[in-house]
Amino acid sequence: MSASAKGSVTITLDGSNKSTRLPLLSGTVGPDVFDIRKMYADLGVFTYDPGYGATASCDSSITYIDGDAGILLYRGYPIEQLAEQSRFLEVCYLLLNGDLPTASEYRNFELGVMRHNMLHEQIRTFYNGFRRDAHPMAVMCGVVGALSAFYHDNLDVRDTESRRIAAFRLIAKVPTIAAWAHKYSAGQPFVYPRNDLTYAENFLYMFHAVPTEEYKINPVLSKAMDLILILHADHEQNASTSTVRLAGSTGANPFACIAAGIASLWGPAHGGANEAVLKMLAEIGHTRNIKAFLDDVKDKDNQTKLMGFGHRVYKNYDPRAKIIQKACHDVLAELGIKDDPLLDLAMELEKIALSDPYFVDRKLYPNVDFYSGIILKAMGFPTSMFTALFAVARTVGWVSQWTEMMEDPQQRIGRPRQLYTGAPRRDYVPVSQRG
Numbered sequence: 512m513s514a515s516a517k518g519s520v521t522i523t524l525d526g527s528n529k530s531t532r533l534p535l536l537s538g539t540v541g542p543d544v545f546d547i548r549k550m551y552a553d554l555g556v557f558t559y560d561p562g563y564g565a566t567a568s569c570d571s572s573i574t575y576i577d578g579d580a581g582i583l584l585y586r587g588y589p590i591e592q593l594a595e596q597s598r599f600l601e602v603c604y605l606l607l608n609g610d611l612p613t614a615s616e617y618r619n620f621e622l623g624v625m626r627h628n629m630l631h632e633q634i635r636t637f638y639n640g641f642r643r644d645a646h647p648m649a650v651m652c653g654v655v656g657a658l659s660a661f662y663h664d665n666l667d668v669r670d671t672e673s674r675r676i677a678a679f680r681l682i683a684k685v686p687t688i689a690a691w692a693h694k695y696s697a698g699q700p701f702v703y704p705r706n707d708l709t710y711a712e713n714f715l716y717m718f719h720a721v722p723t724e725e726y727k728i729n730p731v732l733s734k735a736m737d738l739i740l741i742l743h744a745d746h747e748q749n750a751s752t753s754t755v756r757l758a759g760s761t762g763a764n765p766f767a768c769i770a771a772g773i774a775s776l777w778g779p780a781h782g783g784a785n786e787a788v789l790k791m792l793a794e795i796g797h798t799r800n801i802k803a804f805l806d807d808v809k810d811k812d813n814q815t816k817l818m819g820f821g822h823r824v825y826k827n828y829d830p831r832a833k834i835i836q837k838a839c840h841d842v843l844a845e846l847g848i849k850d851d852p853l854l855d856l857a858m859e860l861e862k863i864a865l866s867d868p869y870f871v872d873r874k875l876y877p878n879v880d881f882y883s884g885i886i887l888k889a890m891g892f893p894t895s896m897f898t899a900l901f902a903v904a905r906t907v908g909w910v911s912q913w914t915e916m917m918e919d920p921q922q923r924i925g926r927p928r929q930l931y932t933g934a935p936r937r938d939y940v941p942v943s944q945r946g
């Protein structure tokens with residue numbers, strides 16, 4: 512399916528005889544767009560949209576979000592159905608290829624990923640260059656970027672097969688890289704992946720196993736891990752995905768592009784919010800402090816944000832947050848944690864915020880990061896690993912979007928313009944004549 516012309520929009524510049532007729536394009540579902548590519552030539556003006564809140568940077572058939580209705584579709588399939596019935600590696604196949612796999616297609620895909628889950632032994636030495644207390648996202652940026660040093664010479668980004676292998680390598684290796692980042696910081700030996708385990712089981716195994724005893728996979732935890740990976744897999748043109756697309760639009764090495772996406776995801780306004788939510792809950796400490804905290808948030812003189820709340824697109828409940836909240840209860844019950852003070856505090860905070868006009872009027876609801884930290888902490892992951900887990904899951908989304916861009920016949924290097932507000936032309940003044 513592709514965009515279709517649906518009419519046009521005419522723009523006329525006040526006080527001039529200049530006007531332009533811009534094509535109105537429709538997709539499968541969601542808002543129409545008008546194509547402004549010839550506007551500058553006709554009117555001599557640019558559009559202005561800092562943060563790209565109202566700008567479509569591309570057409571894509573991978574993920575669709577209806578922010579008002581709280582809907583998220585991966586290749587048309589509702590996230591609720593995929594969360595309930597699919598598994599992460601099948602969702603990887605779906606995002607990369609556009610349809611759900613047959614049984615044999617799935618098995619071949621699974622084997623393809625397995626065949627690339629080990630790291631070149633030289634990669635191990637990169638870890639020694641980091642301090643033991645290096646943030647896992649710093650390690651992920653460094654090591655994933657370093658993969659471009661191993662896979663560059665025989666990688667032609669214009670070649671379909673090269674892109675396919677790069678996709679397999681990235682999806683397969685990021686769990687190993689993330690798990691080893693934790694092992695390195697813990698001073699424990701690296702654990703190699705096992706091909707008799709599923710993707711989620713393997714990650715838990717590489718993360719938690721030690722050579723001194725057998726590691727038993729807990730099916731409830733591996734199911735929760737798989738679910739968390741599904742929920743974080745892709746999300747339209749978010750900041751990190753747009754970073755990967757912009758870097759990839761120059762023809763850059765895909766491993767370096769994904770490293771750029773990891774860097775962007777790290778920010779607390781984006782994927783770093785899950786870690787920030789836990790820190791926020793720890794600062795609040797008790798339900799009796801919620802009111803004072805929210806007063807801080809509402810005081811514009813403060814820079815305090817209610818982390819895990821709000822979203823550029825969702826002006827309703829993030830469907831992923833609902834699913835994770837339910838999974839929280841399942842995991843805590845499995846772990847025999849009757850009442851987790853963090854979860855109780857988060858739920859009370861949500862309840863109070865959602866009845867407060869400040870948040871209601873601004874359509875601020877819990878997003879994917881509000882509950883994910885609680886379940887990850889309960890599963891034994893250190894807070895510093897939360898965003899690294901997000902990066903493991905989002906790698907398939909980044910790779911799928913990069914591939915879609917590389918195969919788009921309209922693809923050209925991304926190069927936004929600006930509204931210049933600096934000094935007009937002026938001549939150089941020698942220092943002897945300056946004030």
Ligand code: SDX
Nearest residue numbers: 746749780781782784816817818819820821822823873878
């Ligand atoms: C992710 O883009 C994606 O798809 C991202 C993501 C993905 O899967 O890739 O969904 C993952 O990044 C989720 C978001 C995680 N970030 C956080 O939880 C951090 C806290 N949230 C905010 O920083 C904020 O909500 C953003 C960054 C997420 C969105 O920023 P916007 O688009 O600038 O927010 P907005 O325009 O909706 O804000 C409207 C108003 C503003 O106040 P006023 O100027 O109208 O008075 O709401 C305020 C904002 O200041 N506001 C908040 C707030 N979020 C917005 N006030 C307090 N706490 C918040 N969290």
